[in-house]
Amino acid sequence: xxxxxxxxxxxxxxxxxxxxxxxxxxxxxxxxxxxxxxxxxxxxxxxxxxxxxxxxxxxxxxxxxxxxxxxxxxxxxxxxxxxxxxxxxxxxxxxxxxxxxxxxxxxxxxxxxxxxxxxxxxxxxxxxxxxxxxxxxxxxxxxxxxxxxxxxxxxxxxxxxxxxxxxxxxxxxxxxxxxxxxxxxxxxxxxxxxxxxxxxxxxxxxxxx
Amino acid sequence: xxxxxxxxxxxxxxxxxxxxxxxxxxxxxxxxxxxxxxxxxxxxxxxxxxxxxxxxxxxxxxxxxxxxxxxxxxxxxxxxxxxxxxxxxxxxxxxxxxxxxxxxxxxxxxxxxxxxxxxxxxxxxxxxxxxxxxxxxxxxxxxxxxxxxxxxxxxxx
Numbered sequence: 590x591x592x593x594x595x596x597x598x599x600x601x602x603x604x605x606x607x608x609x610x611x612x613x614x615x616x617x618x619x620x621x622x623x624x625x626x627x628x629x630x631x632x633x634x635x636x637x638x639x640x641x642x643x644x645x646x647x648x649x650x651x652x653x654x655x656x657x658x659x660x661x662x663x664x665x666x667x668x669x670x671x672x673x674x675x676x677x678x679x680x681x682x683x684x685x686x687x688x689x690x691x692x693x694x695x696x697x698x699x700x701x702x703x704x705x706x707x708x709x710x711x712x713x714x715x716x717x718x719x720x721x722x723x724x725x726x727x728x729x730x731x732x733x734x735x736x737x738x739x740x741x742x743x744x745x746x747x748x749x750x751x752x753x754x755x756x757x758x759x760x761x762x763x764x765x766x767x768x769x770x771x772x773x774x775x776x777x778x779x780x781x782x783x784x785x786x787x788x789x790x791x792x793x794x795x796x797x798x
Numbered sequence: 799x800x801x802x803x804x805x806x807x808x809x810x811x812x813x814x815x816x817x818x819x820x821x822x823x824x825x826x827x828x829x830x831x832x833x834x835x836x837x838x839x840x841x842x843x844x845x846x847x848x849x850x851x852x853x854x855x856x857x858x859x860x861x862x863x864x865x866x867x868x869x870x871x872x873x874x875x876x877x878x879x880x881x882x883x884x885x886x887x888x889x890x891x892x893x894x895x896x897x898x899x900x901x902x903x904x905x906x907x908x909x910x911x912x913x914x915x916x917x918x919x920x921x922x923x924x925x926x927x928x929x930x931x932x933x934x935x936x937x938x939x940x941x942x943x944x945x946x947x948x949x950x951x952x953x954x955x
Contacts, residue, residue, distance in 0.1 A: 595811040607824040611831075623916060624852040625946040633936045669953045718926030725925045726847035726945055727952035733851040760854050792929070 626729055646702055647709045649678045653728060655719035668727055675735035678703055679710050679784065694743060694783060707739070707784045715791040732788060739784045744776075752780050841883050842866035847921040848950030855916055855944055859909040861901045863894075865927055866920025880923050882931065894934045902940075914942040 651671070652660035659666045661674055681703040682695025692706035704710035712732055716725060740752040755773060764770050843866045864883040868876045882889050884897040902913050915935055919928055935943065 597814050597816070607820045607827075610824055611827045623855040623857070623918075623946045624949070625855060625916065625944040626849055626851065627853045627914075627942070627944045630932055630936050630941040630943060632939070632941060672953075716925045716929075718924055718929070720925040721921065722919050722923045722925055722928060723847045723921035723952070725928070726849055726921070726947060729945070730849040730851050730947075730952070737851055756853075 626726065626733060643711055644705075644709075646683070647704050647711060649675065649704070649710065649712045651712065651714045651728060651732075653714070653716050653720045653724060655717040657721055657724040659728070668724075668731065671728065671731045672735050672738070675712060675732055676738055678712075679707050679735060680739055681710075682706055694746075696742075708782075711787045711789055713789045713791060729788075733786075736784055736786050740780050743783050744780045747780070748776055752777065839886055840864065841869060841872060841886075841888060842881060843869055843920050843922075844918055845921050846918060846946055846948045848952050849945075849947035850949060850951050852947060852949075853944070855946065856914065859905060859912050860914045860916045860944075861898060861905070861940075862916050862918060863898075863931060864918045865931070866923055880920070880927055882927075891930055891934065894931065895938055898935075898938060898940065912942075913940055914944055915940050916944050916946050918946045 650662060654660065659668060659671065661671065666674065677697060680695050680697035682692035682697050682699055682705070683701045683703050684690035684692060684705040685701070690705045690709065695706065697703075714728060714732070737753050744750060744752040744755070756777060758764055759770065759773060759777070764773055842864050844864060845866075862884070865880060867873075867878050867880050868888075876888065882891065882894065884894070884901060889897045898915075902910055905913060917928065917931065932943070935941070
């Protein structure tokens with residue numbers, strides 16, 4: 590009998606295994622994408638003497654001091670209560686029934702001492718220069734959350750879906766077709782008009798320096 | 799018996815290398831998938847604050863600004879005061895405009911007016927520094943900004 594070489598291991602299935610692994614990793618890993626809170630800065634304008642008058646009751650003042658403590662409407666507050674307070678303020682609808690400012694979709698307490706309607710309501714945040722960035726973002730996050738909560742509520746009442754979920758779908762390109770996109774955009778804008786995001790930021794105080 | 803003797807006399811069989819390319823390809827694919835391409839070499843500490851009411855960033859039209867204390871290996875040289883980084887180097891507040899204009903020119907021409915500034919600021923930085931950056935951005939008329947955060951919530955944790 591002649592010397593026989595050892596039979597070679599069948600490597601045919603190796604490619605299959607490699608592809609299987611490749612597909613597994615392709616499916617499971619998500620490419621990291623940065624996310625954050627988007628803001629539009631006010632454009633630089635020459636100073637004018639004209640003063641925009643906002644009634645004090647339509648203004649919700651949030652003060653953050655250098656040791657990261659919150660002063661909301663002249664009262665000390667914990668960060669966890671800020672969202673509720675902002676929702677109560679925005680949703681108040683204090684204008685009396687029958688007046689042009691009356692807010693028919695507000696579900697708040699209708700306290701005449703608080704905001705007239707969501708369109709008039711302005712939230713003003715004032716920071717100290719030594720406030721930590723962490724606190725600054727936490728406060729912004731809570732205030733945006735208050736707006737999102739109210740917008741979600743209204744979009745569910747009007748259209749039966751959540752504002753935040755639909756915005757996300759639109760961003761991710763889950764909505765197909767131009768007409769569908771435009772129709773959705775229009776609806777989203779309607780909701781945005783019901784609760785326009787009016788967040789103002791005052792120049793930080795220099796007291797911390 | 800004769801079979802045994804025959805085998806012993808044969809040389810050591812060579813290990814098949816047919817599957818080696820596959821293994822190499824597999825490793826290649828794996829690293830291709832998991833590595834995140836990083837454009838900038840971070841010179842500052844960058845622990846981002848937490849937030850959950852977030853939007854996605856469109857990477858093709860954004861310019862990054864980093865801020866924070868210098869990383870530990872640069873602290874001997876640059877001290878521990880918070881600094882601003884654009885691109886691969888530290889930038890002074892007065893130099894931001896120049897650095898940003900330069901960074902904007904690297905974007906696609908049709909996206910240059912829609913530029914969005916992504917602020918990656920360490921959570922321990924003072925808000926004053928962020929305000930200064932924002933003032934510079936207003937001067938430059940780059941009004942769209944986004945504060946990059948990590949998922950989470952400050953209240954529940």
